[in-house]
Amino acid sequence: MAGTEIFGKEELAAVRDVIERKMIHRYGSHAARNGIYRVEEFxxxxxEISGARHALAVANGTAALIVALKGxxxxxxxxVITSPFxxxxxxxxxxxxxxxxxLGDIDETLSLDPASAERLISKRTRAIMPVHMFGAAADMDRFAELGKKYGIPVIEDACEVVGGTYKGRMLGSLGTCGTWSFDPNKTLTVGEGGIVFTDSEEIHSRMDCYHDHGHIHSKEHDRGAEGKSGLGVNFRLSELQGALGLVALQKMDYAxxxxxxxxxxxxxxxxxxxxxxxxxxxxxxxxASHVIFMLPSAESAVKFRDAAVSAG
Known part of the structure; x- marks a missing residue:
């Protein structure tokens, strides 16, 4: 189910509010925006939902992964050890x-196999990036163990599992960093958008600066008058997307x-x-974004696929 299938009057109202206030940029214009920062609210x-200490909204899920790695x-x-699937x-x-x-091997859940990941750890390994595939979690207990054992950060690619959990904890909040995506094909969408989570204030600060041309963000200074931490890119989210994101999160349980x-x-x-x-x-x-069946052979899988297509 694509998120647009549950769009309604709430999204229209959220976007209309931003347009009527003519406040599209997430940063600056502090005196004119009456304390309203939709991306920050998002x-x-x-x-709050994830349980992570910090969240940074960015342009899309790919940007979220890049920002996490930079962070x-x-x-x-x-x-960086990750999944081939x-x-x-x-x-x-x-x-x-x-x-x-x-690239490691995958286990029977179609996620990165922790045993395979461990065999690939070398003196050049700087991160492990398990991917939660088709709505279900990778083995985060084992990846947490590997991260602790070898002192390697674990980045969760949770772009396909927004709202999913692992033993009661929200996916995306379990690693050193975790990412969500809100692209048009996701269950919840803002058109294009993503979020990076971390519990580390230091990592969050680096990500925050990097995703917006190195700007050190402060409401004490207007846009352009704040300091710079170095070089960065433009992975900002707009207030339009932030407003849509607030509605999307309200609809998470329903979706x-x-x-x-x-x-x-x-x-x-x-x-x-x-x-x-x-x-x-x-x-x-x-x-439950996907229903995956495991069949005994490639031939039976193709036969099943053809039968399903034939049946509509």
Missing amino acids: ENRAR IGIQPGDE TFIATVEAIVACNAVPV LGLLRSAKKRILEAVSDTGIVPRPTHNDEGDT
Whole structure:
């Protein structure tokens, strides 16, 4: 389910408010905006929901991954261990930092296998990036253990599991950093947008400056009068997207409820067929954005696919 399927009058009102106030930029113009900062409100609400100490809204999920890598200090030539089974943005973010993606194996849940990741750790490894695939969590207990054992930051690519949990904790809040995406194909969308979570004030500060041309943000100074921490890029989110994000988070439980209800009906309907659903590391936290079946061979998988397409 794409997030636009649940768009309604709430989104129209949120966007209209921003346009009528003519306040699109998330920073500056402090005297004219009457204390209204929609992106900041979006970040604060996401932080409350996730349980993370800090949240930074950015232009998209890919930007979130890049900003997270920059935040932990990834340098050219550093190695980042990640999954070979993911959307290309995971690898693109690593390459964008001039780092080296090192691809492990996946386990039966289709997520990065922690044992494989451990075998790939080298003196050049600077991060491990598990990907929570198709709505379900990677084995975060094991990745937390690896991070602690080797002193390596763990970055959760949680772009596909907004609202998903692992043993009661929100995905994206378990690693050194974690990322959510709100692109048009996601269950919740702001058009284009993403968020990075971290509990580290130092990492958050570096990410905050990097995502906006190195600006050191302060409401004591207007735009352009604040200090600079160095070079950065433009991965800012606009107030329009921030306003949409607030509505999206209000609809999170509703959207997840729709997905989980639909998935339950599907699994019940095929329960006596012998078709086996994908195992997960935590069934209760699955966002139910996908229904994945594990079939015994490639041939049977193709046959199933063709039958499903034929049936509409």
